[in-house]
Amino acid sequence: MSLAIVWFRRDLRLSDNPALADALARHRYVLPVYIHAPGEDGVWAAGAASNWWLHHALDDLSQQLDARLLVRRGPVLDTLLALIADSGAEAVYWNRLYEPAAIERDTAIKRRLRAEGIDAGSHNAALLFEPWEVSTRQERPYRVFTPFWKELVARGLPSTRQALPQLTGRLIGAEHLRALDPEPLDSLGLLPRIRWDDGIAGTWEPTRAGAEARLDEFLASGLRHYQSGRDLPAKDRVSRLSPYLHFGQLGPRELVAACRAGGGGADAYLRELGWREFAHHLLYHFPHTSDEPLDERFAAFPWRAGDAQLAAWQTGRTGVPLVDAGMRQLWQTGWMHNRVRMIVASFLTKNLLLPWQAGARWFWDTLIDADLANNTLGWQWTAGCGADAAPYFRVFNPVLQGERFDANGDYVRRWVPELARLPDKWVQRPWEASAVVLEEAGVRLGQDYPHPLVDLKASRERALAAWGRVK
DNA sequence: TGAAATGTTGGGGCG
DNA sequence: ACGCCCCAACATTTC
Secondary structure (H helix, E strand, O other): OOEEEEEOOOOOOOOOOOHHHHHHHHHOEEEEEEOOOOHHHHHOOOOHHHHHHHHHHHHHHHHOEEEEEEEOOOHHHHHHHHHHHHHHHOOOEOOOOOOOHHHHHHHHHHHHHHHHHOOOEEEEOOOOOOOOOOOOOOOOOOOHHHHHHHHHHHHHOOOOOOOOOOOOEEEEEEHHHHHOOOHHHHOOOOOOOOOOOOHHHHHHHOOOOHHHHHHHHHHHHHHOHHHHHHHOOOOOOOOHHHHHHHOOOOOOOHHHHHHHHHHOEEEEEEEEHHHHHHHHHHHHHHHHHHHHOOHHHHHHOOOOOOHHHHHHOOOOOOOOHHHHHHHHHHHHHHOOOHHHHHHHHHHHHHHHHOOOOHHHHHHHHHHHOHHHHHHHHHHHHHOOOOOOOOOOOOOOOOHHHHHHHHHOOOOHHHHHHHHHOOOOOHHHHHHHOHHEEEEHHHOOOOOOOOOOOOOOHHHHHHHEEEEEEEE
């Protein structure tokens, strides 16, 4: 009886999964496989937070598959060939990844499998449109978001609400699975050895059920007021769906369908999904940009070196409350509100003049939703060296941003508790508070909370001068 | 998906 | 009543 391997990667769902659907359509039995091969991710090996999520997502997927997910470890090609030999599979199907290293590896795997007479096929589960399907009238990749998004909308955003596939009797038997040397999930070492994950575990439900619950909550409470609500980091009015999208526990087509059914306010949110598409479009067409600026004029930009300042930023000890609040939210929960991401990124690159790559690396290591395309776009946008980037003169003032979007200081107080007793007027800028005010709030600057790492006005002017010289 | 500097306007205090 | 100044409020320009 014919058997197909479905090679799961970051498409950890059963619904709207074209590789799985293809396998079910063409073959009698299906062998779902996950192969752990961290070395094949190149220099962008997944960080600890990402691995934590992956562990639980795989555990959850395995449960949905009636414990028939075969986990293996090793080089992917060798592992697949061994599995084909041991199981008698005639085909391997998977859903595409779009990072440069993954494309290179998967292309080689497809070629080799076909050379061996195996039916190898890849599908799109992760994006609304393939990066190579969309181009400007000059047949070039888009480099500006708005026309890119208009084109996608004009084509019609694909959406689907598929029922779960009927798997009963289609998965290979448990005894057959055991003969294929399954690796216990725990042995992959994805979970932390020392338990630093309490904050993350208390914040997230990294399962398909968690994704659906989070989506329902967002549709009910956030989507309608997304346009304005998304800017308030203390409120829970953003989707928080990014990690589910990254690991494919939710597909973008499913999300479009849910938004359409969810009523008003969806356009502003769908546009954010458009930025995700744009990020993948850019990384596909400009594969070096995860490490190098897209705008060549920035190749020789005079970034500073500052290990102590970088460490202060990473650990939320810059002395600028909103920046520190964001960095601590990231460290404790593996996630940061998007407006705050822009603010801390602006602070690192512009006020501290530290290279965006250092920030990108830290986000990569700590974010639960770390995604190479999105991370690259976001950091290059902030640094002004990417596609459709922020103008060089756009420097966020974290004090003003705090007063505008965290007016009563709820966000700062939550993540920087040592400032909690400061009055609203000073909570975003304790260094300007009088000695009496500080004393009454129990804050000794330089002891309980640091003096600001840099003067905002002077460092802003330094940044403007440096960016102004890029010509 | 900025911020700060500069310009303009209009109301009110005051001699 | 009038002109002058101050300054908040808003608009425009510049970085």
